[in-house]
Amino acid sequence: MTGIQRGGTAMDDLAPPAAGMNGALLSVRNLQTHFFSREGVVKAVDGVSFDIKPGEILGIAGESGCGKSVTSQSILRILPKNGKIVGGEILFQNEDRTVDLATEDADGRVLRDIRGKEIAMIFQEPMTAFSPVHSIGDQIIETIRIHQEVSKEEAHDQAVEMLRRVGMPNPARNIDEYTFNLSGGMRQRAMVALSLSCRPKLLIADEPTTAVDVTIQAQMLELLRDIQADLGMAIIMITHDLGVIAELTDRVMIMYLGKEVEHGTVEDVFHRPQHPYTRGLLASIPKMEPGRVEIEPIEGVVPNPYAMPTGCKFHTRCPDFIAGVCEKHDPPLTQVAKGHEVSCFLYGGRERLE
Amino acid sequence: MLLYILRRLIVMIPVTILISVIGFIIIQAPPGDFVSSYIAGLEAQGDIIEPELIDSLRARYGLGEPIYVQYWKWVSSFIEGDLGYSMIYREPVVDIIAQRLPSSFTISLLSLILVYVIGIPIGILSATKQYSLADYSFTVVGFLGVATPNFLLALVGLWLLFKWTGNVAIGLYSPEMQNAPFGLAKFLDLVGHIWLPALIVGTAGTAELIRTMRANLLDELPKQYVTVARARGVKPTKLLYKYPLRIAINPVISTVGWLLPVLVEGEVLVSLVLGLPTIAPVLLDSLLQQDMFLATSIIMILGILTLVGTLLSDILLAIVDPRIRGAV
Numbered sequence: 001m002t003g004i005q006r007g008g009t010a011m012d013d014l015a016p017p018a019a020g021m022n023g024a025l026l027s028v029r030n031l032q033t034h035f036f037s038r039e040g041v042v043k044a045v046d047g048v049s050f051d052i053k054p055g056e057i058l059g060i061a062g063e064s065g066c067g068k069s070v071t072s073q074s075i076l077r078i079l080p081k082n083g084k085i086v087g088g089e090i091l092f093q094n095e096d097r098t099v100d101l102a103t104e105d106a107d108g109r110v111l112r113d114i115r116g117k118e119i120a121m122i123f124q125e126p127m128t129a130f131s132p133v134h135s136i137g138d139q140i141i142e143t144i145r146i147h148q149e150v151s152k153e154e155a156h157d158q159a160v161e162m163l164r165r166v167g168m169p170n171p172a173r174n175i176d177e178y179t180f181n182l183s184g185g186m187r188q189r190a191m192v193a194l195s196l197s198c199r200p201k202l203l204i205a206d207e208p209t210t211a212v213d214v215t216i217q218a219q220m221l222e223l224l225r226d227i228q229a230d231l232g233m234a235i236i237m238i239t240h241d242l243g244v245i246a247e248l249t250d251r252v253m254i255m256y257l258g259k260e261v262e263h264g265t266v267e268d269v270f271h272r273p274q275h276p277y278t279r280g281l282l283a284s285i286p287k288m289e290p291g292r293v294e295i296e297p298i299e300g301v302v303p304n305p306y307a308m309p310t311g312c313k314f315h316t317r318c319p320d321f322i323a324g325v326c327e328k329h330d331p332p333l334t335q336v337a338k339g340h341e342v343s344c345f346l347y348g349g350r351e352r353l354e
Numbered sequence: 355m356l357l358y359i360l361r362r363l364i365v366m367i368p369v370t371i372l373i374s375v376i377g378f379i380i381i382q383a384p385p386g387d388f389v390s391s392y393i394a395g396l397e398a399q400g401d402i403i404e405p406e407l408i409d410s411l412r413a414r415y416g417l418g419e420p421i422y423v424q425y426w427k428w429v430s431s432f433i434e435g436d437l438g439y440s441m442i443y444r445e446p447v448v449d450i451i452a453q454r455l456p457s458s459f460t461i462s463l464l465s466l467i468l469v470y471v472i473g474i475p476i477g478i479l480s481a482t483k484q485y486s487l488a489d490y491s492f493t494v495v496g497f498l499g500v501a502t503p504n505f506l507l508a509l510v511g512l513w514l515l516f517k518w519t520g521n522v523a524i525g526l527y528s529p530e531m532q533n534a535p536f537g538l539a540k541f542l543d544l545v546g547h548i549w550l551p552a553l554i555v556g557t558a559g560t561a562e563l564i565r566t567m568r569a570n571l572l573d574e575l576p577k578q579y580v581t582v583a584r585a586r587g588v589k590p591t592k593l594l595y596k597y598p599l600r601i602a603i604n605p606v607i608s609t610v611g612w613l614l615p616v617l618v619e620g621e622v623l624v625s626l627v628l629g630l631p632t633i634a635p636v637l638l639d640s641l642l643q644q645d646m647f648l649a650t651s652i653i654m655i656l657g658i659l660t661l662v663g664t665l666l667s668d669i670l671l672a673i674v675d676p677r678i679r680g681a682v
Binding site: 107115116117120123129130131132134135139143147178180194195 | 588604
């Protein structure tokens with residue numbers, strides 16, 4: 001393969017960036033996704049914004065329930081029935097026009113054409129990502145034939161090629177195998193091959209390393225890095241594992257209870273964390289250093305999603321809580337360095353409160 | 355796969371032998387040997403039996419000889435197609451079964467087709483439109499169907515039919531057609547009569563199938579492979595039919611074979627209420643009157659059909675589900 005270059009340059013040649021997207025491939029703006037149930041409304045994602053450029057790797061990190069997976073499901077519009085996007089935009093640069101994925105019909109033509117072809121997703125459980133009664137090849141070939149007008153034989157060859165590329169030991173035979181025949185690592189690879197079968201411009205990896213053991217986790221990260229260098233797609237890496245973020249991504253966004261609390265380059269966020277929550281997260285990682293260093297967990301528990309705290313959602317657990325401010329107002333995003341933003345009153349925003 | 359079928363066939367041999375032993379025990383169970391009770395029965399009706407007949411019967415079934423000789427004689431004549439002689443019908447058992455089998459089979463097959471044709475689509479609808487008005491309505495109808503005994507439905511059906519049309523739909527043919535040679539007229543007469551028993555026999559099965567399909571499909575629909583397929587751009591219709599339905603229907607396929615004995619046996623009570631010429635009332639009669647050759651023959655046939663049906667189901671399941679193929 002010679003035609004594929006890494007990331008940005010290849011994309012920039014293809015299509016001029018749309019007005020207002022600053023060359024971003026995907027621009028999520030003030031996304032709000034809520035879940036409606038008998039018990040009430042859960043604001044799973046409550047005003048999240050981020051951009052991702054072609055070929056870039058963005059990490060989204062946070063505890064369980066912070067809305068990172070719901071964000072990715074919102075982008076592809078594969079939310080469960082009771083989940084709805086109630087506000088915001090998801091602008092995607094599709095060929096030469098900009099589509100707002102948030103307002104398109106969830107199972108309409110536009111989204112179906114984008115899913116799997118332009119934006120693909122890797123899921124947490126490789127065992128259950130494939131139908132147990134269809135061969136992995138059946139599902140890869142199906143995806144290719146949905147999005148490209150090729151014969152069965154051609155699609156088969158493409159699928160074998162993709163399986164070879166993700167490092168399956170015997171692609172010509174593996175293509176006819178079922179998930180229960182494959183080892184955990186092979187399943188992961190098959191799943192990557194499935195999502196990359198149409199060479200998407202954006203790959204969303206939703207906790208791809210959570211359900212596997214550490215050796216396979218390392219293989220997976222290496223595979224993603226190789227494939228990314230090879231095919232040049234952008235990646236959104238969703239994980240609660242800050243190690244994975246540090247290992248793989250260029251930029252990172254930290255989320256807490258559906259809100260973005262801090263974002264910046266991995267370098268900035270990991271070495272100069274600003275938000276008390278980010279600092280807490282980093283302090284709670286066990287370190288492999290000689291001598292015993294105490295792990296410092298974040299105090300308190302994640303609040304009940306049906307009874308969210310007012311003001312800054314983190315104020316109930318924050319060591320730097322400013323009484324009279326944090327519980328009353330929502331902190332705005334404040335730039336602390338170029339490309340490094342924090343939503344916390346410690347860094348300003350109070351003057352705008354009057 | 356071939357090896358799998360072969361292995362299953364071999365396993366069937368000891369089970370079949372076991373069934374035949376149980377069948378033999380049933381024959382032996384009533385006090386005295388069956389020839390004595392046969393004679394007693396005939397004499398009670400004032401018939402005189404020639405001693406030659408008695409002797410030939412005793413010789414044929416090895417009465418008075420050791421039990422294993424008796425068993426062997428019975429089994430070998432069974433295999434040769436001599437199922438013995440019915441005391442209450444005074445006919446060879448083979449003839450009785452041959453007369454009744456076609457109508458048993460027709461009614462059961464027809465009601466089975468109705469069960470699948472009605473049950474599966476409604477089950478799918480109930481699952482995909484869960485908690486809709488249609489789902490609730492079919493749930494109510496379904497529970498009523500499961501809870502109502504079919505013989506009660508048969509009585510209600512008879513009464514309604516009589517109320518509305520003045521006809522008494524008992525049996526499969528009108529009285530004047532009963533002995534007519536089979537032709538177009540008789541066939542049309544059959545069509546006019548058979549729908550009621552077929553529908554009634556199928557009601558509980560349909561209701562059960564609706565519940566099963568709904569539950570199976572509801573289990574599959576939220577599975578991740580469905581979401582993944584959706585995230586690949588698969589169309590909503592294919593998203594239902596190609597993936598979850600394929601798996602949800604497996605238990606239905608795997609029980610198809612079990613229906614084989616049901617096809618023959620049919621519904622005892624419904625057949626009695628509607629006066630249907632099926633095998634079921636014969637089985638009941640033979641058990642009540644200790645007509646042991648007849649009863650055992652029917653039980654043997656049902657037992658063997660159960661075995662064959664289970665084998666068929668297992669083969670079907672191995673064909674549709676690669677996980678089973680992988681495990682065998």
